[in-house]
Amino acid sequence: RMDDDVDNAYLIMISNQHVHQFSTEGLRTLVLGKKTLNQDEYKKWAQKYELAKAKISGRDEAMEVLQSELETRLKLIGVSAVEDKLQDEVGLTIAKLKVAGIKVWMLTGDKVETAINIGYSCHVLDDQMTHLKLVETKFEEVSDHLEKMLIQIQSEGESTRYSLVISGEALIHAIKPELSKKLMTVAKRCAVLIACRVSPKQKQQFVLLIKQDNPKASTLAIGDGANHVYMITAASVGVGIRGLEGAQAARASDFAIAEFKLLRRLLLY
Numbered sequence: 001r002m003d004d005d006v007d008n009a010y011l012i013m014i015s016n017q018h019v020h021q022f023s024t025e026g027l028r029t030l031v032l033g034k035k036t037l038n039q040d041e042y043k044k045w046a047q048k049y050e051l052a053k054a055k056i057s058g059r060d061e062a063m064e065v066l067q068s069e070l071e072t073r074l075k076l077i078g079v080s081a082v083e084d085k086l087q088d089e090v091g092l093t094i095a096k097l098k099v100a101g102i103k104v105w106m107l108t109g110d111k112v113e114t115a116i117n118i119g120y121s122c123h124v125l126d127d128q129m130t131h132l133k134l135v136e137t138k139f140e141e142v143s144d145h146l147e148k149m150l151i152q153i154q155s156e157g158e159s160t161r162y163s164l165v166i167s168g169e170a171l172i173h174a175i176k177p178e179l180s181k182k183l184m185t186v187a188k189r190c191a192v193l194i195a196c197r198v199s200p201k202q203k204q205q206f207v208l209l210i211k212q213d214n215p216k217a218s219t220l221a222i223g224d225g226a227n228h229v230y231m232i233t234a235a236s237v238g239v240g241i242r243g244l245e246g247a248q249a250a251r252a253s254d255f256a257i258a259e260f261k262l263l264r265r266l267l268l269y
Contacts, residue, residue: 022081026117033074089261091123135167142173168197204230
């Protein structure tokens with residue numbers, strides 16, 4: 001029998017392979033871990049967390065710091081994967097919106113492989129596009145890659161259609177004031193943008209970045225869960241879908257609809 005360290009390292013390696021395989025197939029993946037706290041440790045942390053929740057300003061940031069503090073040294077339990085079927089006529093609705101000249105950006109918490117797979121299945125992506133990827137984790141790497149993208153876009157003609165896939169880790173750096181202009185220059189040139197592994201707060205930041213870059217732009221955010229509320233309230237118009245994810249998004253929105261396909265009538269008529 002292997003000792004715990006080797007055993008855990010082996011489990012992590014196998015789980016990584018499984019997560020990659022499942023997400024490439026377009027399944028929604030979840031990694032499960034656990035941590036044992038004694039009563040005193042929990043009480044100390046819970047007191048700080050309650051104080052953070054009571055803050056008037058900087059509440060979300062303070063809560064995130066404490067959550068990150070607790071979510072360390074977790075023991076891996078395993079990986080789950082479920083099929084997340086698209087609603088009826090999602091692809092057709094998105095195709096119609098794109099024909100109408102609306103730029104479609106998909107902001108998701110999914111892994112890159114899952115998001116790309118779903119992007120194809122709901123007609124956000126197609127094979128006629130030149131696909132750009134920004135998935136680096138360090139500031140310098142993100143900056144260098146953005147520069148290369150700008151050179152590539154400028155050297156190719158206006159007829160080239162681009163899509164940009166950006167990860168949450170790269171977005172942490174790309175959204176900073178030093179790089180945000182470059183990011184928006186690339187993003188505006190792309191027909192489609194997919195942001196993967198982004199937090200609810202990052203979704204909101206993305207919407208605010210568009211409004212800041214072009215105050216005349218009209219932004220619409222659509223979502224069906226509590227994790228979309230920040231984004232919906234930040235946009236010029238928010239649309240919430242009532243359904244299995246609960247009613248938080250619908251309550252926070254300007255318009256509430258029952259299915260995604262109704263967006264076509266709401267927007268285009």
